[in-house]
Amino acid sequence: MAYITKIDNKEFKVDLKQEGKDFKVYLDGKEIKVEVAHEQGAQLTLIVDDKPFNVILETDDLIVVAGESYNVEIFDEQVEKFMKASTGKSEKRELAVKAAMPGLIIEVTVKQGDKVTEGQGLLIIEAMKMQNEMQTPRDGVVKTIKVKKGQTVNSGETLIIIE
Amino acid sequence: MFKKILVANRGEIAVRVLRACREMSISSATVFSDADRTALHTRYADEVYHLGPAPAAESYLRIDKIIEVAKRAKVEAIHPGYGFLAENTGFAEACEASGIVFIGPTSKAIRLLGDKIISKKTMSDVGIPVIPGSGGAVVDESEAQTMAKQIGFPVFIKAAGGGGGKGMRVVREMKELTSAMKQAVSEAQSAFGNPTVFIEKFLEAPRHIEFQILADHHGNVVHLFERECSVQRRHQKLIEESPSAIMTPDLRARMGQAAVQAVKASNYTNAGTVEFMVDKNRSFYFLEMNTRLQVEHPVTELITGIDIVKEQFKIAAGQRLSIKQDGIRMNGAAIECRISAEDPENNFAPSTGRIVEIIEPGGPGVRIDSGVYEGFEVPIYYDPLIAKLLVWATSRDQVIKRAKRALKEYSIRGIKTSIPFHLLVMNTPEFIKGEYDTTFIDKVLGKVKYKKENHEVAAIAAAIGRILKEKRAKISEAKKEAGVNPWKLSARQMGLRNM
Numbered sequence: 003m004a005y006i007t008k009i010d011n012k013e014f015k016v017d018l019k020q021e022g023k024d025f026k027v028y029l030d031g032k033e034i035k036v037e038v039a040h041e042q043g044a045q046l047t048l049i050v051d052d053k054p055f056n057v058i059l060e061t062d063d064l065i066v067v068a069g070e071s072y073n074v075e076i077f078d079e080q081v082e083k084f085m086k087a088s089t090g091k092s093e094k095r096e097l098a099v100k101a102a103m104p105g106l107i108i109e110v111t112v113k114q115g116d117k118v119t120e121g122q123g124l125l126i127i128e129a130m131k132m133q134n135e136m137q138t139p140r141d142g143v144v145k146t147i148k149v150k151k152g153q154t155v156n157s158g159e160t161l162i163i164i165e
Numbered sequence: 166m167f168k169k170i171l172v173a174n175r176g177e178i179a180v181r182v183l184r185a186c187r188e189m190s191i192s193s194a195t196v197f198s199d200a201d202r203t204a205l206h207t208r209y210a211d212e213v214y215h216l217g218p219a220p221a222a223e224s225y226l227r228i229d230k231i232i233e234v235a236k237r238a239k240v241e242a243i244h245p246g247y248g249f250l251a252e253n254t255g256f257a258e259a260c261e262a263s264g265i266v267f268i269g270p271t272s273k274a275i276r277l278l279g280d281k282i283i284s285k286k287t288m289s290d291v292g293i294p295v296i297p298g299s300g301g302a303v304v305d306e307s308e309a310q311t312m313a314k315q316i317g318f319p320v321f322i323k324a325a326g327g328g329g330g331k332g333m334r335v336v337r338e339m340k341e342l343t344s345a346m347k348q349a350v351s352e353a354q355s356a357f358g359n360p361t362v363f364i365e366k367f368l369e370a371p372r373h374i375e376f377q378i379l380a381d382h383h384g385n386v387v388h389l390f391e392r393e394c395s396v397q398r399r400h401q402k403l404i405e406e407s408p409s410a411i412m413t414p415d416l417r418a419r420m421g422q423a424a425v426q427a428v429k430a431s432n433y434t435n436a437g438t439v440e441f442m443v444d445k446n447r448s449f450y451f452l453e454m455n456t457r458l459q460v461e462h463p464v465t466e467l468i469t470g471i472d473i474v475k476e477q478f479k480i481a482a483g484q485r486l487s488i489k490q491d492g493i494r495m496n497g498a499a500i501e502c503r504i505s506a507e508d509p510e511n512n513f514a515p516s517t518g519r520i521v522e523i524i525e526p527g528g529p530g531v532r533i534d535s536g537v538y539e540g541f542e543v544p545i546y547y548d549p550l551i552a553k554l555l556v557w558a559t560s561r562d563q564v565i566k567r568a569k570r571a572l573k574e575y576s577i578r579g580i581k582t583s584i585p586f587h588l589l590v591m592n593t594p595e596f597i598k599g600e601y602d603t604t605f606i607d608k609v610l611g612k613v614k615y616k617k618e619n620h621e622v623a624a625i626a627a628a629i630g631r632i633l634k635e636k637r638a639k640i641s642e643a644k645k646e647a648g649v650n651p652w653k654l655s656a657r658q659m660g661l662r663n664m
Contacts (some may be wrong), residue, residue: 003632008625010617014624020632027625037627041633048626055622058578059630065623069576070585070615071510072623102581103516106546130506130515130549137512139210157518 004079009065009072011140015079030148056082073139096145098160105129107153112162114142124162127155166482167191167241167266172210175245177536177552178458179206180349182244184492194238196231198224199300200544205536208491212238219546225249228256235265242266242481248548249396251457252279264451270456275435278454281325282363284431288451292431293423296442296450298365309346310339312364315413319367326359327626330353333400335367370602371442372399374409375447377465378437384486385486386428388421389465389473390495392438394662396590398513403583404590405461406500407468410561420449427454436462437478460503460550461535467557468586498564499557502572504535509586510615517543521579524572530557530564545579551582561599565591568650585615592616 004017017028018036025036039054058066065072067096068144105127110123122161124137124144149161171190172182179195183206186193195210200219216224222353226249243260245268250256257272262344269275278284282301289295294472297316302325305307313320313336322345324332332344332353346362354360393409395400408417424439431454438459440452462473471488480486480520507513515593519542525533535552535553537543543551556571558564569591575584595609 004449005631007627009620009623009627012620014621015198016624016628018625018632025625025629027628029621029625034625036270038629046626046629048622050622050625055619055626056625057622057630059626060578062656065626065630066578067619067623067626069573070617070619072617072620073582074623074627076627102508102511103517105515127514129545130517130547134514135512136514145353 005145006077006079006082008075011073037091053144097138097140097142097164099124099138099162099164101127101155101157101159101161102136103127103129103157105134105150105155107151107155107161108133109151110147110149112144112147114144114147118142125149136161138162140164166484167238167478167587168477169194169238170202170248170268171195171231171235171238171240171243175201175204175206175225175244175536175547176248177534177550178246178248180209180247180462180536181534182458182474183209183465185472185478187454189475190479191478192239194234196225196234198546203536203541205534205541214238219544221505221546228253228259231256232259232263232265234261236263240265241615242268242478244268244477245436245457247457252455254477255277268477268483269435269458270433270437274431276457277431277435279326281323281390281453284454285451286501287430288427291426293427293430293451295454296365296368299363300360301363303346303364306343306346309342309364310475313339313342316364319369320364320464321367322362322364324349324353324359325355325363326353326357326362331356332362355643356361368442368450370604372409372602373402373440373452374412374420375438375440375455375459376421376437376445377459377473378424378433379461379473379480379488380427380428380434380437381450381480381486382434382483383485386425387486387488387490387493388424389469389471391417391420392464394440394461395601395603396596396605397603402461403503403606404500404587406462406498406561406564407463407609408495408498408561408569411443416447416449418606423449423451427451435480436473440591460553461501463532463553463555464499464501467532468495468497468553469493470496481521497557497559498561500564500568501553502554502568503550503586504554504575504577505584506543506551506554506580507549507583508581509582509583509589513583514550514581515545517545518580518583519543520577524574524576527572528571528574530567531555531571551577551599554587560644565597589615 007014019026027034027036037049039049044059048055063074066072108126108128110125118138119141121137125136126133145165146163172179172195184622193210194209194212196214196216197207198219226352245251254272254276257267260267285295299312319337322334332349334349336345349362350360373394374391380386386601391409392405392407394405396404426440438455441449442452443449506516508516523539532555537551556567558567590596
């Protein structure tokens with residue numbers, strides 16, 4: 003199987019073949035031996051080139067490696083090729099900015115159609131007695147604003163869609 | 166000594182105080198809200214009493230209910246912890262009126278020191294240096310403008326009624342003044358129920374250094390040296406250490422003397438903290454006095470060997486201080502890292518939810534004061550502080566290395582925590598050299614990216630994760646199609662066995 007993975011916006015091509023419990027991996031064409039030493043629920047211990055790494059597959063878009071969190075996007079290479087050929091665009095074009103926790107929307111600081119740059123504030127949520135700014139993790143354009151001032155939101159609720 | 170004490174708080178500080186009760190064989194009672202039925206403090210105390218719904222205003226801030234619990238539980242004294250009612254004059258008064266000992270200063274001292282305007286004047290009258298400012302409440306915009314012109318920009322707008330970074334704004338230009346003042350007033354109103362603000366000169370790049378004091382009811386006052394608290398974000402402390410890297414024996418003696426003088430000037434009793442700002446020339450100014458046990462008190466406990474909570478009990482029970490100033494020794498160095506349920510890689514956004522797993526560090530010189538456990542759901546209603554990592558070693562150099570080691574061992578899963586932030590600080594040259602002030606986070610860390618070196622492993626793990634997930638999905642699909650329900654199968658087998 004071949005995948006295109008984006009790790010904190012860095013792109014890698016991962017081609018891998020399972021051999022028993024282990025994997026033969028080609029990372030951007032470079033061969034790497036990967037052993038799955040331990041697998042329990044979301045926790046994995048991978049031995050990559052003889053070095054052990056504790057890995058937690060927290061969610062579909064978040065992976066923790068040796069205590070460091072990484073944002074992950076992963077696409078099937080075949081699907082990606084097909085999408086590019088037919089629409090000229092990648093599989094996943096939109097990014098939903100979700101509420102990190104339940105809270106009250108104090109202010110929305112962007113408008114639909116605004117150009118935003120990585121790290122720019124989008125809105126302010128009040129929770130745990132403090133006001134917190136939600137930022138866009140990448141550059142883009144504000145496509146949809148799903149919440150308004152004074153509204154309460156639940157954790158994981160989509161707030162704004164960036165295109 | 167008291168036979169029974171009520172701890173009117175929650176989280177790690179409630180557990181901390183309950184531990185002192187247990188070590189002194191004092192019976193304990195505590196209170197809990199709907200959100201804290203399964204909290205650690207609720208499981209730790211000898212007796213537990215329900216207060217009300219989750220919001221603090223309906224539970225931990227209800228003076229009437231807490232006094233009622235104290236009477237019902239027949240306690241002799243109440244420890245308020247920090248936050249909530251710890252610095253509430255009305256609560257101390259209610260205790261005094263009910264004949265229950267409030268483990269802290271008198272309501273009169275809280276009132277005096279809780280008002281930053283009056284306290285500044287009290288200190289300045291006895292010759293303790295204070296920061297130039299309005300000296301009184303600023304009522305409207307035009308007064309604020311006149312005052313700001315007089316003092317000179319930058320100025321600091323502060324709530325008269327509180328602390329902890331709420332109701333505070335730095336203003337650098339006249340055009341920012343109106344909106345900053347509005348925000349400060351509204352935050353002060355919602356956080357402390359008191360919209361009064363005042364203005365003072367904003368010191369550029371100061372250090373925040375505080376002195377721990379103990380004062381009994383017989384006129385004895387001692388200080389337990391300093392704590393350096395300059396690693397702050399939005400005026401919230403994140404890391405504290407003692408001794409301070411810039412401290413000299415002469416400066417320590419002078420600041421310690423000023424701290425003791427501040428205590429005497431305000432007739433203060435019990436444990437307290439005198440906060441100072443120290444500028445680049447090592448001139449110090451009285452900032453405020455915290456009339457409670459501080460979050461960071463264990464830093465002092467580690468370097469002096471004095472249990473501050475036990476001292477609070479003894480003082481409140483009327484005992485004389487058994488320690489004299491010249492008998493207090495400073496041994497080694499200590500650091501506290503506040504572990505909060507916040508995502509430091511996402512602008513410290515709060516992160517609540519269930520804690521799936523905790524692996525705490527151990528080994529030499531490590532102390533954890535925690536209010537949570539594996540499986541606990543961190544509620545959204547209260548402060549994000551969930552635990553404190555404290556480390557001790559023989560020198561500052563060694564204690565930083567030890568903190569780094571302990572932080573690497575510390576793993577909390579299910580929620581995001583400030584652990585990566587602390588690791589980042591422990592690896593920052595300015596912190597290691599002790600060359601930092603209250604602008605450290607904005608100026609030094611603002612540009613630093615979190616160190617990440619395992620992108621390639623993450624890429625591989627993501628792909629392997631995808632394959633494993635698909636395989637698991639196929640297996641459960643196959644099971645469904647085969648129509649074999651393991652429960653049914655088991656029941657059939659049991660049935661056969663019973664035949």
